[in-house]
Amino acid sequence: AGEAAVFKAEDELSRVRLLSLKAVQTDLGLTADQIGQLEDMVKAFRERSRQYLSEARKILPPSRSFSPEELAAGEQSHALLMDFISDTTDLQTKVLAMLTPSQSERLKQIQLQATIPAVLAWPEIIKALGISEEQCAKIGSVSDCGGEKVNATEWPDLRDIDAQERLKRVVDFYKALDRVKAEATQHMLDVLTPEQRTKLEELQGKKVDVTQHYDALKPEDIEVWD
Numbered sequence: 001a002g003e004a005a006v007f008k009a010e011d012e013l014s015r016v017r018l019l020s021l022k023a024v025q026t027d028l029g030l031t032a033d034q035i036g037q038l039e040d041m042v043k044a045f046r047e048r049s050r051q052y053l054s055e056a057r058k059i060l061p062p063s064r065s066f067s068p069e070e071l072a073a074g075e076q077s078h079a080l081l082m083d084f085i086s087d088t089t090d091l092q093t094k095v096l097a098m099l100t101p102s103q104s105e106r107l108k109q110i111q112l113q114a115t116i117p118a119v120l121a122w123p124e125i126i127k128a129l130g131i132s133e134e135q136c137a138k139i140g141s142v143s144d145c146g147g148e149k150v151n152a153t154e155w156p157d158l159r160d161i162d163a164q165e166r167l168k169r170v171v172d173f174y175k176a177l178d179r180v181k182a183e184a185t186q187h188m189l190d191v192l193t194p195e196q197r198t199k200l201e202e203l204q205g206k207k208v209d210v211t212q213h214y215d216a217l218k219p220e221d222i223e224v225w226d
Helices: 002-019 022-028 032-059 076-097 102-116 122-131 133-152 163-190 194-204
Strands: none
Touching: 002 032, 002 076, 002 102, 002 133, 022 102, 032 076, 102 194, 122 194, 133 163
């Protein structure tokens, strides 16, 4: 149940994050009222995130290198995380519920664009495209290689610097990830047949520039574990 809750929260969060992009709001034709509701809920989400981080810091050390005594706090921190996920999932569900059916369907198309290349491992996409076991194996190999490069892209040290510099380092990090992602995406698409690539493009719909997702970040969005 815990894993299912985490997956649902991550899936909804990816769509809510897309909604924060002006290009996506314009594409969906969000009304001023919808944008206002979205902004109010994002503020509530940000405040709940700060609360969670504040409480988590009291349980877990800043080093993230745990002694046996520190690991004993695992159950407590997990319970705190699940409460946070429950609260934020409710907020995310409310955000997505304000969309019309056509807006929701279009947002799912944009989500498929934004989650390339990971989307090629989704069971429903494998089925929809008719991806063979041999192709899955090749895609998995490319994914493993891309994963190694992602892991080699280190999260920046955000301690003891001002908010603007933290934001700059985070944006630089995401730009580096985008380069890794673009390379892996091309290799994975090369595994697909022309017909499968065409079908994937149909599922994604009209292209929207979602690569600059970090442009929507603000200094106050960058929380530091200090």
